[in-house]
Structures are given as structure tokens and as C-alpha cells.
Amino acid sequence: MSRNLNEGMRDYIGLNPPSSFADGKSYIIPGFANSCVFETNEGLVIFDLPIKQFAKRTFRGVRTFTDKPVQYIIYSHGHFDHAYGHGPFLEEIKEKGWDLPVIIAHENCVRRFEKYKSLDKYHKWINRMQFVPTGGRMQESVVSPKDTLNPTIILKGNDSVYNFKLGKIEFEIYHDMGETDDSIWLWAPEKKTICTGDLMISSFPNVGNPFKVQRYPKNWALALEKMMEKEAEFLVPGHGRLLEGKDNVKDALSITAEAMHFVHDEVVKRLNEGKWFEQIYHEMVEIFPNKFKESKYLKEVYGCYRFAVHAVYRLYHGWYNSGNPTDLFPSKSDDIAEEFLKINTEESYLEHAKSLYTAGKLQLALHILDIIIKGSEDQYNATMYEALDLKIKILQEKAKEETSFIASNIINSATLQIKEKLKVLKNTSKTS
Numbered sequence: 505m506s507r508n509l510n511e512g513m514r515d516y517i518g519l520n521p522p523s524s525f526a527d528g529k530s531y532i533i534p535g536f537a538n539s540c541v542f543e544t545n546e547g548l549v550i551f552d553l554p555i556k557q558f559a560k561r562t563f564r565g566v567r568t569f570t571d572k573p574v575q576y577i578i579y580s581h582g583h584f585d586h587a588y589g590h591g592p593f594l595e596e597i598k599e600k601g602w603d604l605p606v607i608i609a610h611e612n613c614v615r616r617f618e619k620y621k622s623l624d625k626y627h628k629w630i631n632r633m634q635f636v637p638t639g640g641r642m643q644e645s646v647v648s649p650k651d652t653l654n655p656t657i658i659l660k661g662n663d664s665v666y667n668f669k670l671g672k673i674e675f676e677i678y679h680d681m682g683e684t685d686d687s688i689w690l691w692a693p694e695k696k697t698i699c700t701g702d703l704m705i706s707s708f709p710n711v712g713n714p715f716k717v718q719r720y721p722k723n724w725a726l727a728l729e730k731m732m733e734k735e736a737e738f739l740v741p742g743h744g745r746l747l748e749g750k751d752n753v754k755d756a757l758s759i760t761a762e763a764m765h766f767v768h769d770e771v772v773k774r775l776n777e778g779k780w781f782e783q784i785y786h787e788m789v790e791i792f793p794n795k796f797k798e799s800k801y802l803k804e805v806y807g808c809y810r811f812a813v814h815a816v817y818r819l820y821h822g823w824y825n826s827g828n829p830t831d832l833f834p835s836k837s838d839d840i841a842e843e844f845l846k847i848n849t850e851e852s853y854l855e856h857a858k859s860l861y862t863a864g865k866l867q868l869a870l871h872i873l874d875i876i877i878k879g880s881e882d883q884y885n886a887t888m889y890e891a892l893d894l895k896i897k898i899l900q901e902k903a904k905e906e907t908s909f910i911a912s913n914i915i916n917s918a919t920l921q922i923k924e925k926l927k928v929l930k931n932t933s934k935t936s
């Protein structure tokens with residue numbers, strides 16, 4: 505991957521090598537998301553397949569440790585990075601004439617697979633923004649939503665539990681909502697291991713992802729508290745490094761649960777006080793506790809706290825966010841900007857944006873630049889060029905400051921588009 509990833513993100517996407525843990529017969533195989541493999545006398549239990557692009561790498565990783573057949577595959581949820589890398593495993597099964605494994609998932613995972621088929625192009629579009637390489641080209645998703653290995657044991661309803669034994673080893677499967685409505689986590693008592701799927705990801709949880717459907721912070725906290733009762737010695741997160749030691753596992757689960765309770769309860773409190781989104785959001789940013797900010801388990805590597813505020817608000821609120829009836833049936837933002845340009849010239853807005861930029865008020869500078877960019881004709885002139893150029897500069901500075909992979913990628917992908925627009929405008933000016 506040709507991008508500058510910070511250390512946290514390198515861990516997140518699993519660039520560290522496969523390793524064994526617990527009794528030496530449990531393996532963590534990073535492949536964007538982690539696959540966890542439990543070896544028993546009767547074969548293997550795999551918790552989460554890798555993303556398709558990492559499937560061969562993960563398969564090779566498993567086979568460096570054991571040649572036993574795969575008996576169970578469990579999907580922590582149906583996201584592309586947890587349930588699609590089955591290719592090499594199926595090829596092996598066919599080649600060796602083994603039975604197909606049992607596949608366990610929640611019923612909402614089956615619905616998710618169907619949804620992915622009907623929204624294929626839409627997901628490609630949003631994923632390009634979420635995963636766009638820094639300073640690189642737009643990348644196409646190579647995972648086909650049609651390429652599913654469907655579950656054979658389907659957990660139904662809320663709070664569902666499923667237990668099975670393989671080679672005298674017990675496995676307990678629990679369903680709790682959190683990042684998704686199809687989340688499953690696993691507890692293997694003899695192995696003293698919990699596999700959390702994306703309920704734990706070595707980052708502030710990915711709750712309130714700007715592109716994705718509703719997530720469930722309160723249920724998330726409760727799920728983590730249920731996990732704490734197991735007193736696990738090993739925690740295999742959905743992404744990132746294995747956590748070892750009872751105290752470390754407990755600390756990580758407990759502070760993550762606390763953060764989810766906090767963001768949920770504080771937003772709910774403000775909804776009950778009759779506050780609108782803007783006020784809630786800015787107050788929440790102000791009160792973000794230092795103990796969360798400084799926690800090694802809650803670094804904003806992938807998700808971020810500011811996004812989490814949206815998740816809670818959206819869980820209980822409709823789309824009317826401002827309480828200002830002007831926003832109920834709004835005009836086009838281009839038309840509004842055009843009216844602003846009738847009051848003052850593009851040049852005066854540009855000067856003002858520059859002074860805001862110099863004063864370090866980057867966000868306000870962006871709002872003012874948008875008056876020029878949205879309100880003017882799309883044609884080359886020196887002011888438009890300077891406005892776009894300054895917007896690119898500000899966005900690049902903001903992206904550098906953002907530790908959240910998702911936040912910086914959204915900014916970077918928009919910056920690439922503005923650069924393209926600038927190029928087109930320049931070329932049209934040369935040819936016209």
C-alpha cells in the first residue's frame with residue numbers, strides 16, 4: 505500500500521505478521537481485519553474471513569500453523585472485510601474432498617448480503633471516499649457483493665446465543681447490536697479468549713461513520729460489559745493487535761464501554777433539554793473528557809468522537825436539525841452564494857477568507873471561500889483560481905491534523921476532486 509499510514513492505522517489494517525497465542529493452538533491472522541483461528545483435535549474454527557484482497561495471504565497464514573480442515577466459519581458481521589475472503593479455503597475443500605464447513609451468522613447478516621447486492625454501485629461510490637489513498641488515485645473496490653458464502657446456521661432475534669463443541673473445546677456465540685445490527689462475538693472458555701469483531705478495533709469505535717447506516721452506541725456499551733463478565737485473558741479485536749492479560753482486556757473493554765455510555769447519555773440529556781444538533785455537537789466537543797482523549801484504547805485512529813455525537817442524535821431524531829424553519833425547505837446553496845456575491849465582490853470575500861486563514865480560523869475561511877466557489881460561474885478567472893487553491897491548501901492542512909482515517913480520507917478525496925476541477929478550469933481557459 506503506497507500511503508503514509510500512522511502506526512495505529514498500520515496495526516488497524518493488519519500489516520503485522522500472523523502469530524499464535526493462548527495454548528499455542530490459537531492463531532491471529534491479520535488481513536485488513538483479523539481472522540482468529542482455533543485449532544482443535546477435530547479441525548478448525550475460524551472467526552471472521554479476511555477481505556477478499558487478503559484471502560490468499562490469510563489462507564497461507566493459517567496453513568503455516570496447521571493443516572487441519574476448516575469445520576466452522578463465524579461471521580462477526582457481514583461487512584466486506586469480515587465475510588468475503590473464502591476463495592482459497594473453498595478451493596482447498598474441493599481439492600481435498602472435505603465437507604463444507606458450518607457457517608454461522610446472524611439473520612441480519614443475510615439481510616445485509618441482500619442489501620449489498622441492490623446497492624452495489626452506491627457502496628463503491630462511498631467506499632472510494634472512505635478508503636481513498638492519501639495523495640494517490642481513486643481505487644476501485646474489487647469485492648463483488650454477489651460473491652457470498654451464505655450461513656448455514658442463522659442466529660435469530662436479539663440477545664440470541666449459540667453454543668457448540670468441537671474437539672472437546674467449547675465455543676459460545678453471542679449476538680449484540682453495536683457497530684452493526686448483525687454483530688456476533690465469541691467466547692472460548694478453555695482458550696480464555698474473546699473475539700469481538702468490530703465491537704473492538706484498537707481505535708475509538710467506528711460509531712457515527714458519516715457514510716453508513718445507523719449504529720447503536722448504548723447496545724455497544726452493554727455488549728462490552730457482557731464481555732467483561734467473561735474475564736478473558738486474550739481479546740482478538742476486529743482490527744489491530746491482540747490484547748493479552750486479564751487487566752489489559754478488562755481496561756480496554758471498560759473504558760470503551762464507558763465512552764459509549766458517555767456519548768449516548770450526554771446527547772440524550774441535551775435532547776431532553778430541547779437543544780438542536782449544532783448546540784449539542786459543539787457542547788459535546790467542549791466536554792470530551794481527557795481520560796478518553798488520552799486513553800491508548802480510544803485513539804481516534806479510525807472512528808472519532810465527533811462522529812459518535814451524530815450517531816446518537818440520529819438514533820432518536822429526524823432530519824430537521826437546526827430548529828430554524830429557513831432550513832425546512834432550503835434553497836440551493838449555489839443560489840444562496842450567488843446572492844451573497846451580489847452584496848460583495850468575489851475579491852472582497854477572497855480577501856476576507858485569506859485573513860481568516862492567517863488568523864488560523866480555517867473552518868470559517870472554508871465557509872467564506874464556498875461563497876465564491878459555489879456562487880460564481882464555473883469558469884477560469886484569477887479569483888476563482890485563488891479561492892480553489894486556498895481551499896485545497898486549507899483542506900490539506902486539516903487532513904494532516906485529523907488522526908481519524910475516515911475523517912482525513914473524506915477531506916483528501918474531496919481535495920482530489922477540487923484539484924481535478926482546477927485542472928479542467930485551467931485547460932478550458934487555455935482553449936477558449
Ligand SMILES: [Zn+2]
Binds near residue numbers: 537
Ligand atoms: Zn472491520
